[in-house]
Amino acid sequence: MKTFTLGQSKEQVFQMIPEKSIKLVQLGSEKICISRNGELFFAFEEFCPHRMASLNQGTLVRNEIVCPLHSYRFDLVTGSVLSGQCPDLKVYKVQLSDEGLEIQM
Ligand code: FES
Incomplete structure (x- = not known):
């Protein structure tokens, strides 16, 4: 498992991922989606497991x-x-801290 960190503070993360947005982010060799609902962040695979939209x-x-x-x-x-x-969506563990948003892949 690998851990990536986005941003360097909570404020930076809030600016990078605006409320209700879905951002495509390159982490290592993979692109994933990151979205936000208030202070809750979600990380998940880029393509739908049904027909890859x-x-x-x-x-x-x-x-x-x-x-x-x-x-x-x-x-x-x-x-x-x-x-x-269809198969379930692959999701990744995320955690917001004062050092940024940690994503475990
Ligand atoms: S529901 Fe996502 S591609 Fe069909």
């Missing part, structure tokens, strides 16, 4: 992401698919 074009609804292509919904805490039939 890019989830940074999706819609954030509370702690769920809705895929832009067929509207399947995924829980961003567990990765579970909530509507539709």
Whole structure:
């Protein structure tokens, strides 16, 4: 497992990831999506496990992401698919601290 840190303070992270946005971020050799709902941050794979639509074009609804292509919904805490039939979404552990946003991959 590898840990990446975005930003160097909470304020910097809040500026980098505005409320309700979904940012595509390159971490090592992988691109992942990072989104935010208030002080809760979520990190998850870039492509939908159904037919590979890019989830940074999706819609954030509370702690769920809705895929832009067929509207399947995924829980961003567990990765579970909530509507539709496909494998679960890969999600990564994130933690906000005074040193930035830590992402474990
Ligand atoms: S590609 Fe995401 S729901 Fe079909």
